[in-house]
Amino acid sequence: MKRKNLRWLSAVLSVVALLGAACGGSDDDDAGGDNGNKTLQAAPGFDPAAGVIRLGVISPLTGPVAAIGVPLTAGNRVWFDHINAQGGIAGKYKIELDAKDSQYIPQNAIQRYNEIKNNVVMFAQLLGTPSTNAVLPQLKTDNIVASPASLDAEWVRQPNLLPIGGPYQIQMINAADWLMKEGGGQGKTICTMTQDDVYGQAGQQGVDFAAKELNFTVKTQAKFKGSAPDFTAQVQQLKGAGCQVVFLVSTPTDTGKALGTAAQQGFAPQWIGQSPSYIGALAQSALKDYLARTFYLAGEGSEWGDPAVPGMKPMLDRLRDYQPSQQPDYYFAFGYNQARAVTQVLEKAVELGDLGREGIKRAMEQVGTLTFDGLSGDYKYGPAAEREPPRTSTLFKINPDKPIGIERVKYDYTSDAAKKYTFAEAK
Amino acid sequence: MRLRNLNMTRDYADDLKLFRTRQSKASIVAVLALALLLPVLLPDDFWLSVLVYAGIFAIGAIGLNLLSGYTGQVSLGHAFFMACGAYTTMMLGTRHELPLPVWLLASAVVGGLVGGIVGPFALRLRGNYLAVISLGLVFLGQHVFENWESLTGGPGGNGSTAPLSLGFLDFNALAVGGRAYTRNQSFFWLVWALVFLSLLIAKNIVRSRPGRAMQAIRDRDVAAQVIGVSLGRYKVGAFVVSSALAAMAGALFATYQQFIAPDSFNLFLSIQFVFMIIVGGIGTVFGSVIGALFAGLLPALVSKYGGSIPFIEQQPGAGGLTVFQVNQIAFGVLIILFLILEPRGLAAVWLRIKAYFRAWPFSY
Numbered sequence: 001m002k003r004k005n006l007r008w009l010s011a012v013l014s015v016v017a018l019l020g021a022a023c024g025g026s027d028d029d030d031a032g033g034d035n036g037n038k039t040l041q042a043a044p045g046f047d048p049a050a051g052v053i054r055l056g057v058i059s060p061l062t063g064p065v066a067a068i069g070v071p072l073t074a075g076n077r078v079w080f081d082h083i084n085a086q087g088g089i090a091g092k093y094k095i096e097l098d099a100k101d102s103q104y105i106p107q108n109a110i111q112r113y114n115e116i117k118n119n120v121v122m123f124a125q126l127l128g129t130p131s132t133n134a135v136l137p138q139l140k141t142d143n144i145v146a147s148p149a150s151l152d153a154e155w156v157r158q159p160n161l162l163p164i165g166g167p168y169q170i171q172m173i174n175a176a177d178w179l180m181k182e183g184g185g186q187g188k189t190i191c192t193m194t195q196d197d198v199y200g201q202a203g204q205q206g207v208d209f210a211a212k213e214l215n216f217t218v219k220t221q222a223k224f225k226g227s228a229p230d231f232t233a234q235v236q237q238l239k240g241a242g243c244q245v246v247f248l249v250s251t252p253t254d255t256g257k258a259l260g261t262a263a264q265q266g267f268a269p270q271w272i273g274q275s276p277s278y279i280g281a282l283a284q285s286a287l288k289d290y291l292a293r294t295f296y297l298a299g300e301g302s303e304w305g306d307p308a309v310p311g312m313k314p315m316l317d318r319l320r321d322y323q324p325s326q327q328p329d330y331y332f333a334f335g336y337n338q339a340r341a342v343t344q345v346l347e348k349a350v351e352l353g354d355l356g357r358e359g360i361k362r363a364m365e366q367v368g369t370l371t372f373d374g375l376s377g378d379y380k381y382g383p384a385a386e387r388e389p390p391r392t393s394t395l396f397k398i399n400p401d402k403p404i405g406i407e408r409v410k411y412d413y414t415s416d417a418a419k420k421y422t423f424a425e426a427k
Numbered sequence: 428m429r430l431r432n433l434n435m436t437r438d439y440a441d442d443l444k445l446f447r448t449r450q451s452k453a454s455i456v457a458v459l460a461l462a463l464l465l466p467v468l469l470p471d472d473f474w475l476s477v478l479v480y481a482g483i484f485a486i487g488a489i490g491l492n493l494l495s496g497y498t499g500q501v502s503l504g505h506a507f508f509m510a511c512g513a514y515t516t517m518m519l520g521t522r523h524e525l526p527l528p529v530w531l532l533a534s535a536v537v538g539g540l541v542g543g544i545v546g547p548f549a550l551r552l553r554g555n556y557l558a559v560i561s562l563g564l565v566f567l568g569q570h571v572f573e574n575w576e577s578l579t580g581g582p583g584g585n586g587s588t589a590p591l592s593l594g595f596l597d598f599n600a601l602a603v604g605g606r607a608y609t610r611n612q613s614f615f616w617l618v619w620a621l622v623f624l625s626l627l628i629a630k631n632i633v634r635s636r637p638g639r640a641m642q643a644i645r646d647r648d649v650a651a652q653v654i655g656v657s658l659g660r661y662k663v664g665a666f667v668v669s670s671a672l673a674a675m676a677g678a679l680f681a682t683y684q685q686f687i688a689p690d691s692f693n694l695f696l697s698i699q700f701v702f703m704i705i706v707g708g709i710g711t712v713f714g715s716v717i718g719a720l721f722a723g724l725l726p727a728l729v730s731k732y733g734g735s736i737p738f739i740e741q742q743p744g745a746g747g748l749t750v751f752q753v754n755q756i757a758f759g760v761l762i763i764l765f766l767i768l769e770p771r772g773l774a775a776v777w778l779r780i781k782a783y784f785r786a787w788p789f790s791y
Binding site for chain 1: 472473476480573581582583584586588610684685686688690691730751752
């Protein structure tokens with residue numbers, strides 16, 4: 001009986017509040033916009049009484065790919081710490097992260113996902129193309145949204161994923177375009193060396209597309225298993241084929257091993273790495289001279305600390321405030337941008353008055369364009385079929401004197417071939 | 428009117444009974460009731476998920492216990508047989524969308540066939556040599572599955588969504604008597620029903636003629652042969668049954684996760700099975716289930732309450748041991764400790780407790 005009365009009371013009150021809002025009686029006293037007087041419904045991972053939104057993170061925090069996972073998660077944290085310091089989402093809901101370790105093993109990613117899926121509003125980070133592929137069927141069944149820390153073009157059309165940044169395929173197409181037009185690649189023998197999984201396939205797709213558009217052929221494709229102990233066979237294969245340019249799709253630990261093997265064998269082609277192939281520590285290692293001579297990196301954004309990028313100084317200030325121990329790092333910036341995208345979607349969901357699973361998806365469709373103050377390309381959102389990712393890339397070369405060892409060669413450009421690339425409908 | 432004596436085995440028939448006393452019948456009923464009620468009493472997804480995995484592994488562990496525990500054939504290839512079942516399901520269930528009984532039985536049949544092909548090696552090899560051969564199976568399997576891309580999706584793995592309907596029951600979301608249940612609850616019932624079925628099969632094998640033959644082979648294979656036990660029939664037979672159970676576990680594993688990669692079926696998985704039967708109790712049927720529960724709950728407890736254990740890292744990346752490392756260390760340490768201190772596993776502890784109370788007040 002009592003509960004019925006309460007329900008009536010709240011119904012009457014909300015009608016009154018709505019009328020008040022409609023009559024232009026803007027007695028808004030908080031930053032919640034037109035949602036100031038409406039309490040949001042509780043949802044999995046959202047407790048309106050405590051004012052807490054919980055977000056999941058599934059990332060390799062140990063193992064060989066932790067070199068990416070740890071700084072990337074730190075990037076997530078710094079941005080959310082900054083948001084919490086401002087009062088939280090919509091000025092009143094604090095963000096809590098629940099970070100779980102996947103070790104870059106799809107199997108583990110699934111188990112961690114099952115562990116926390118019902119205690120989070122969405123996943124602010126899901127690292128790795130293989131892990132994302134593994135969890136995707138369940139994301140669809142459970143209708144949960146996750147933001148992949150992986151740039152496969154496959155994600156663009158997936159309604160349950162919130163990707164940011166230019167896809168790997170675009171990185172490779174833009175890099176190939178630069179190589180052919182400015183990098184002296186005409187007439188050279190071009191090869192690829194890829195991790196033997198979906199992540200490797202993404203890069204290979206980009207190179208193959210560029211080969212068709214720009215009329216070159218890929219002489220040989222050397223494949224290796226992620227975290228392989230030895231790269232002699234692959235390096236021999238590339239050396240034997242007389243490769244002068246090698247597009248490399250790998251993760252940092254493997255890059256170190258592969259290039260180390262190549263250096264020992266006296267094999268020094270022009271390497272062009274996909275963004276996750278590199279980490280700042282490589283520019284401080286024994287390989288630095290070899291890298292500076294041979295290695296180019298296809299990525300996004302600008303050098304660390306570039307004053308021309310509007311978002312750079314605030315990021316560095318927040319890094320200093322919230323995580324002073326974190327060294328400058330390419331993946332830190334990615335995690336920071338990713339958290340920023342998630343925040344924009346959550347803000348929209350609060351504005352639409354629903355932090356449930358449907359609400360998050362609706363917010364993604366209506367959020368418009370996600371912006372990153374120049375740290376990453378703008379990403380046009382809408383229904384999954386109409387999303388438009390950034391198609392710009394930046395090409396870097398290695399300079400050990402720079403903060404994360406990378407120096408701009410060609411900044412923020414879009415090739416004609418990249419504009420032609422179409423993103424397939426979700427399977 | 429025969430005097431019932433509950434404490435002693437007085438004739439051969441006593442040894443063959445499935446339920447020796449009224450108490451044991453009652454306890455089975457109680458356990459069944461608990462299994463039926465548990466998902467309703469504990470609808471928490473995390474724990475249900477842990478128990479579903481434990482049930483899946485229990486089926487595989489029962490199989491390994493028949494092979495290693497009862498027949499004495501050491502095998503590190505259990506993960507491979509599990510993979511055979513998983514990929515049979517991917518072929519028939521996911522690609523051709525055949526119904527649940529079809530893909531489940533087909534997985535068991537394929538697993539049994541593969542086991543039948545591998546079995547004869549055991550006639551030529553013993554102990555460590557057999558272990559090495561079966562170890563080879565795991566790597567062979569991984570290589571084949573990683574390169575059979577049209578079926579497995581290559582190293583990146585593949586989604587696996589086989590149909591889960593059985594007549595009016597849909598184990599993706601059961602709706603019985605006007606009440607809807609979650610996927611985890613539904614799956615729990617499916618998996619544990621199959622665990623009980625496997626228990627029944629295994630128990631009936633070991634208490635009858637084949638079971639005695641298997642144990643004779645385990646204890647003294649030459650002597651067994653002399654008294655007329657056919658080594659070929661029973662060794663290969665044990666391989667067939669054990670692999671069929673492992674394959675059935677693989678089929679459920681793939682369907683529950685909705686995704687599998689060849690890398691899931693690695694050596695560590697085989698080691699986990701060995702861990703389960705050693706900790707649970709080698710040469711006991713219900714010990715396999717205890718072992719699987721133990722192996723499933725241990726990592727879950729560590730990851731859930733790791734925060735209150737001093738040397739486990741609180742914030743990932745903050746140093747200290749990770750949950751995963753703690754598990755691997757714990758598995759290794761426990762295998763060693765059990766083999767030295769309690770070679771018959773947790774089942775033996777349980778039997779000792781039971782014996783103590785049975786003979787009470789004259790238990791020495």
